[in-house]
Amino acid sequence: MPNEFDFIHWLRSQQRPSPLVPLPAGDDLAILRWPANDLLLAGVDQVLDGIHFDSAHHTPRQIGVKVMNRNLSDCAAMACLPAAALIAVVLPKGASIDFTKDLYLDIKSTADEFNCQIIGGDTASWPNKLALSVTILARSAGLTPITRSGAKPGDHLYVTGPLGGSILGRHMTFTPRIHLARDLASHHRITAMLDLSDGLSRDLTHICHQSHVAAHLDAPSIPIHKDAIELSRRDGLSPLHHALHDGEDHELLFTSPDLITAPSITQIGQIVPGQGIHIGTPNSFTPLKPQGWEHAL
Numbered sequence: 001m002p003n004e005f006d007f008i009h010w011l012r013s014q015q016r017p018s019p020l021v022p023l024p025a026g027d028d029l030a031i032l033r034w035p036a037n038d039l040l041l042a043g044v045d046q047v048l049d050g051i052h053f054d055s056a057h058h059t060p061r062q063i064g065v066k067v068m069n070r071n072l073s074d075c076a077a078m079a080c081l082p083a084a085a086l087i088a089v090v091l092p093k094g095a096s097i098d099f100t101k102d103l104y105l106d107i108k109s110t111a112d113e114f115n116c117q118i119i120g121g122d123t124a125s126w127p128n129k130l131a132l133s134v135t136i137l138a139r140s141a142g143l144t145p146i147t148r149s150g151a152k153p154g155d156h157l158y159v160t161g162p163l164g165g166s167i168l169g170r171h172m173t174f175t176p177r178i179h180l181a182r183d184l185a186s187h188h189r190i191t192a193m194l195d196l197s198d199g200l201s202r203d204l205t206h207i208c209h210q211s212h213v214a215a216h217l218d219a220p221s222i223p224i225h226k227d228a229i230e231l232s233r234r235d236g237l238s239p240l241h242h243a244l245h246d247g248e249d250h251e252l253l254f255t256s257p258d259l260i261t262a263p264s265i266t267q268i269g270q271i272v273p274g275q276g277i278h279i280g281t282p283n284s285f286t287p288l289k290p291q292g293w294e295h296a297l
Helices: 004-013 060-077 097-112 178-187 200-211 226-235 239-245
Strands: 040-048 081-092 117-126 131-139 156-159 192-195 214-218 252-256 266-272 277-281 284-287
Touching: 004 097, 040 060, 060 081, 060 097, 060 131, 060 178, 060 192, 081 097, 081 178, 097 117, 178 252, 192 200, 200 214, 200 239, 200 252, 200 277, 226 239
Parallel strands: 081 117, 214 277
Antiparallel strands: 040 131, 081 131, 156 252, 156 266, 192 252, 214 266, 277 284
């Protein structure tokens, strides 16, 4: 691991106070001045070498962008604004100071795009692969946070972009849909929302379970990314299979009673009474078993 005191001194040189963060990283705790009329939203996310990225192939820039964007996408899922983040990094023994600085700067530059300050964290080293943990703090900023539990029978089901095949590279380079989420929540009745990290079939199951509803997916309407088509050529699985189950698209999946038309928005189904997910056409639906990424315990 790089010399800890030198690295901490360098980190302090990267910090700037702001109205929200009068005392950033450098002391035992950062100090935040939270607006009295804002809700505080918080989350934590682990990103592991060999699971979410491969440091043998991905650059510090690619890793840093993904680490931060995963957490920014969680902010989009609830239509809130990112405010600050704390980063804990466990470095492989022997990691260079240049690698460590590049990783931090790429995390910071990604956060800066959404006015999210890095206000602290921790570093350590061990004889295993790179591991990172991000704690994100967000604010409601005038909008009621959208949860997964508000979907109602009769709601339309929407997605914000084409799905599938993200493993070909998009899982490292996606853009969090924060601005789109805020716009949707400002102008429409959004009843439930999340970002598609584990796959459409699995993430839709979360909405159904927490809202106590079922869903009908219109198979021909599901937007399929060109990467899903390319991956289908390689492995023989259908493009629709990849769009339903691959995961790490980080598009928004949401429900609304409103009819929403926009270039980036596609209606892919309907919320109905009952349990589970069915897929097909309006005249013929069959049960769909959730697949996608399952977190082992």
